[in-house]
Amino acid sequence: MEIALVGCGAIGRSVLTLLQQHPHVHPKWVVVSRITPQLLEAVADLAPSAQLVHALPDDAHPALLVECAGHSAIAQHVRPALERGIACVVASVGALSTPGMAQALEAAAATGNTQIQLVSGAIGGVDALSAAQLGGLDQVIYSGRKPPLAWVGTPAEAGCELASLREAVCIFEGTAREAALRYPKNANVAATVALAGLGLDHTTVRLFADPAVDTNVHHIQAKGAFGCMELTLQGRPLAANPKTSALTVYSIVRAIVQRTGRWVM
Numbered sequence: 001m002e003i004a005l006v007g008c009g010a011i012g013r014s015v016l017t018l019l020q021q022h023p024h025v026h027p028k029w030v031v032v033s034r035i036t037p038q039l040l041e042a043v044a045d046l047a048p049s050a051q052l053v054h055a056l057p058d059d060a061h062p063a064l065l066v067e068c069a070g071h072s073a074i075a076q077h078v079r080p081a082l083e084r085g086i087a088c089v090v091a092s093v094g095a096l097s098t099p100g101m102a103q104a105l106e107a108a109a110a111t112g113n114t115q116i117q118l119v120s121g122a123i124g125g126v127d128a129l130s131a132a133q134l135g136g137l138d139q140v141i142y143s144g145r146k147p148p149l150a151w152v153g154t155p156a157e158a159g160c161e162l163a164s165l166r167e168a169v170c171i172f173e174g175t176a177r178e179a180a181l182r183y184p185k186n187a188n189v190a191a192t193v194a195l196a197g198l199g200l201d202h203t204t205v206r207l208f209a210d211p212a213v214d215t216n217v218h219h220i221q222a223k224g225a226f227g228c229m230e231l232t233l234q235g236r237p238l239a240a241n242p243k244t245s246a247l248t249v250y251s252i253v254r255a256i257v258q259r260t261g262r263w264v265m
């Protein structure tokens with residue numbers, strides 16, 4: 001199966017590394033916004049038969065395009081690929097919080113008669129939540145707790161001195177839509193939980209910078225006709241990006257590899 005990968009940062013490089021164990025999956029194109037000598041070297045090492053490009057060439061027909069780049073890549077690369085009939089796997093789920101984006105992707109997938117898969121990424125329990133939603137949900141609360149360093153370069157910096165925090169600070173409370181728009185690199189999980197459950201505007205989100213944790217701690221509380229659910233996931237961050245949990249990589253590789261087998265779980 002030939003695939004195109006969009007993004008070659010912390011997630012992209014780890015995905016390419018893991019895919020080396022899956023001989024049926026061939027990364028043929030790696031799409032990045034800037035081609036640097038370091039990237040050329042990394043791709044030559046991790047996926048020697050892949051081409052490093054700024055956009056998917058017109059004559060390329062991968063079985064799958066896998067996005068692990070960031071919100072801007074959704075309009076730039078995912079939407080046109082869907083229109084061309086290329087199935088897409090998306091990690092930057094928070095991009096769907098931009099008004100009109102979900103509808104635009106749906107229309108693009110309809111034009112191309114294909115599908116878009118949102119990965120569960122750094123969180124689990126999305127299957128249970130989306131099943132529970134069919135019976136009716138009353139409340140879903142998501143909280144994301146990360147070490148202060150993971151919030152560098154975000155609006156959290158304006159509210160507190162991250163480097164000298166001595167106790168946990170709630171840096172955001174609001175809807176999943178607001179969280180995903182304000183924290184595009186840290187609140188994709190908030191959007192995922194919301195899209196599986198009560199929606200972007202009815203899911204309560206709290207984000208914390210917490211010097212007492214050394215993992216990315218995701219917590220879901222949900223109540224509804226099904227009963228109730230509580231999930232805590234302590235995700236080990238990737239060394240190359242403290243904002244991103246390693247589970248995101250495994251979730252993406254799982255989504256790719258499942259397409260080469262007979263079983264879907």
Ligand SMILES: NC(=O)C1=CN([C@@H]2O[C@H](COP(=O)(O)OP(=O)(O)OC[C@H]3O[C@@H](n4cnc5c(N)ncnc54)[C@H](O)[C@@H]3O)[C@@H](O)[C@H]2O)C=CC1
Binds near residue numbers: 248
């Ligand atoms: N669903 C989930 O649970 C999670 C989703 N994510 C998403 O994955 C994204 C990537 O995460 P990391 O690899 O840790 O970030 P990173 O910053 O290490 O790497 C991102 C790479 O994508 C490239 N890039 C950015 N915009 C691009 C565009 N429009 N077209 C092509 N390349 C582009 C950058 O140059 C960089 O090399 C995050 O920004 C976030 O949106 C991250 C963590 C969890």
Ligand SMILES: O=C([O-])CC(=O)C(=O)O
Binds near residue numbers: 186190235243244
């Ligand atoms: O990787 C994580 O722990 C979660 C994350 O960054 C996000 O939700 O965007």
